[in-house]
Amino acid sequence: MTPLRCSGAQLHSRAAFHQSIVMHVEKPKPYWSEPGVTIYCGDSRELLPAVADGIESCITDPVWPRPSPLLVGAEDPYGLLAAVLRVLPASLRRIVLVMGRTQDPRFLTAVPASFEFRAVCWLERLPPSFYGRVVNDAEVAYCFGDFPDRFPGGQQCLPGGCRSHWRKYEFARGTGANRSHRAYLAAQQRSPHPAMRQVWLTKWLVNWLGGLSVIDPFLGSGTTALACKELAIPMVGIEIEERYCELAVKRIAQGTLDLQTPPELPQQHLQELLACP
Numbered sequence: 001m002t003p004l005r006c007s008g009a010q011l012h013s014r015a016a017f018h019q020s021i022v023m024h025v026e027k028p029k030p031y032w033s034e035p036g037v038t039i040y041c042g043d044s045r046e047l048l049p050a051v052a053d054g055i056e057s058c059i060t061d062p063v064w065p066r067p068s069p070l071l072v073g074a075e076d077p078y079g080l081l082a083a084v085l086r087v088l089p090a091s092l093r094r095i096v097l098v099m100g101r102t103q104d105p106r107f108l109t110a111v112p113a114s115f116e117f118r119a120v121c122w123l124e125r126l127p128p129s130f131y132g133r134v135v136n137d138a139e140v141a142y143c144f145g146d147f148p149d150r151f152p153g154g155q156q157c158l159p160g161g162c163r164s165h166w167r168k169y170e171f172a173r174g175t176g177a178n179r180s181h182r183a184y185l186a187a188q189q190r191s192p193h194p195a196m197r198q199v200w201l202t203k204w205l206v207n208w209l210g211g212l213s214v215i216d217p218f219l220g221s222g223t224t225a226l227a228c229k230e231l232a233i234p235m236v237g238i239e240i241e242e243r244y245c246e247l248a249v250k251r252i253a254q255g256t257l258d259l260q261t262p263p264e265l266p267q268q269h270l271q272e273l274l275a276c277p
Helices: 009-021 044-051 079-086 105-110 182-192 199-209 221-232 241-252 265-275
Strands: 033-036 037-041 057-060 094-102 119-130 134-145 161-163 214-216 236-241
Touching: 009 119, 033 241, 037 044, 037 221, 044 079, 057 199, 079 105, 094 105, 094 119, 094 199, 094 221, 119 199, 134 199, 161 182, 199 221, 214 221, 221 236, 236 241
Parallel strands: 037 236, 057 094, 057 214, 119 161, 214 236
Antiparallel strands: 033 037, 094 134, 119 134
């Protein structure tokens, strides 16, 4: 497949469009801020032109197709993502979108053509959950744009992905004995946020693809902010629901990183999780 490329005219057009918006938007007041991390509560489509100038990377987990009905934007995930990506700053060098491995990748046509597709990274997590008849053991990160000037540790090439060691049980969305769609939605309702991400996997993405600064226009429970804080990479997060802004701030304040290696999972529990229907 021939990579999508953009002309100088396209880049100039995107920069001019963004600049025309910035001129008419005042800098909003942060919901919460500390050195290196700033969170805004509001609609990314309105806030991005005013708060994202100079940011290098957009790393986010958007509202997916077939989303939880509990999420704002669930009625039109594609339209929401396309509208958000259209107002990203001209300074942005890459977009990294995280999606479930059961999600239709045609959703990614919302990414502007000026960002060349670069790579896919496989983010494997344990223990797995289930979605219908699929073992939900991984997420996929799609990278568009260019790579950072330097990879961590002086590495020359981007690895294919990473594997986490565990996932908090309260965030699991169903086991071998409890994996109907109804049970999946019930588990989402019990969770602090219906789409919690693993910090360790997000930290891997930020470490390799975050560059000098990161913005997450779908901040949710604040996982990207936690990862950036741990790596001392400046970040800006935007979340439309105040209750999730509050959750993100609480997690950051408590330093909830979940990076320690946990005890071994009971063999019986692993067998149940991986049991065939």
